[in-house]
Amino acid sequence: MKALCVVIGLATVMASSLPVLAASDPPPGAASCSGCHSGGATGSSVSRLNGRDAGEIATAMAGFRDGSLPATVMNRIAKGFSDDELRAMAAWLAAQK
Amino acid sequence: MSRRKFCSASAAAAVTALVSPLPALAQSAARIVVIGGGFGGASCARALKQIDPKLQVTLVEPNRTFIACPFSNNVVAGLRSLEQQKFGYDKVAASGITVVALEATTINAAARTVGLADGTSLAYDRLVLSPGIELRFDALSGYDEAAAAKMPHAWKAGEQTLLLRKQLEAMDDGGLVVIAAPANPFRCPPGPYERACLIAHYLKTRKPRSKLIILDAKDTFSKQRLFQNAWKELYPGMIEWISLSQGGKVNAVDPATNTLITDFGNHTAQVANVIPPQRAGRIAAIAGATDNTGWCAIDPVTFESRSAPNIHVIGDACLAGAMPKSAFSANAQAKTCANAIATLVAGGSPAAPKLINTCYSLAAPDYGISIAGVYHPKNGSLADVEGAGGVSPLEASRDFRAREADYAQSWFATITAEVFG
């Protein structure tokens, strides 16, 4: 929970430097995730991200990116994002219903 | 309260002390018309309504049932029914979107109106075009709509998909199947090669003495080494690929004899699958959004047309730099465009996005391969984020390939649920 608050805190600090109205937009990359990661309950083999702990998502993405967590496709995708971007995406996904 | 409403309400509250309040009512009544209820258009309409339920969103699509192209190669190969590719618009309408079952025929960009096939018109503040592709029946000598009834393209799913399947079923063991693949850019860059694999899968199990030739107008193609490895491993001796430099470019066809004509000779096929060059769906040209390539140049942040103000183009119809023409891209672009439009109509300026594409192909039902990319606006277009993306490993276990095939199935279920409900 502490980790989650830190993440959200960070995301807020980052967002505040952006134009005011853009603060409500999903952070870069986040809108694409729902192409594979269902928001609803399906029998999908791909994990659900919405509402999941932000720290967990960010840690997994960092693991995919440095290769410490095995992946088929997420390793290739995670490499496109900085630490700050991964944290902002994780916080946004965690806040989705 | 929706996310955007909550966020923009607090954002507005934060600035009220400094500047005058935003014109909240005028913003939320904005009229957005979306033309095309496929992967891009239906995604965009739903995303707009989700971001701000007060937006008046109208989706214009003449077909009451959408037939999806992804996985349609499985239908060609007899591994899936066309019924499994069909989706309706009931849930789209139930989410508060006005669905108009008519073709859009004219656009008056100055008056901001869309004319419909029944003579009525719709007014818009922002227009989104996602009309997909039009086949260029003027680009390949001898190939017109009548020829397509003999030499199917099956590049728009439906009757054409079933026609190609029936021809394969009717073919003798020992027959020759020829696929003609076009030059870039075109809908679904790995599509012709996935199709070759799945047709070979059908031939291997039903008509093992048959052969398949791909006549290509290119020297390289998407996921090339992965496909070529799969051909060797799964269908040895069955698939021959003839590249542009080897004389693969088809210049003309003769539907009377099922012959494909190249500079280097003729190929007479039992089954000829001719995938012709393409351009943006016709309405994009009517809107003044196409350039001399036949496709639509866009701003990479908002997907607004470079030539037609207040008109946004997403999906196959637009030129999105390094992003391929895929259903995944169309869906990702739709959500980015919806966010940008909601921000624009609220008087804000959209921040630079990042977009992702993941595209799976099946070399066999339990053998999947993929390509992925992350894209960002750069020099006025969408460019690969360096160091990210790429294809599945060349050396991988069959278990890995099976997992990618499984993810491909999951992807289709998830994306169609997001798009059509």
Ligand SMILES: Cc1cc2nc3c(=O)[nH]c(=O)nc-3n(C[C@H](O)[C@H](O)[C@H](O)COP(=O)(O)OP(=O)(O)OC[C@H]3O[C@@H](n4cnc5c(N)ncnc54)[C@H](O)[C@@H]3O)c2cc1C
């Ligand atoms: C064989 C094959 C396999 C494929 N496999 C994959 C895959 O595995 N993964 C993947 O991501 N992509 C795949 N694709 C690509 C995918 O189908 C397209 O990229 C995607 O459909 C593009 O979406 P779109 O919204 O641009 O167009 P479409 O989905 O084609 O939607 C366009 C819609 O606009 C409507 N329309 C057109 N003109 C008008 C008008 N004037 N008025 C009203 N409505 C209009 C049409 O009726 C249509 O419903 C495949 C394609 C093919 C051919």
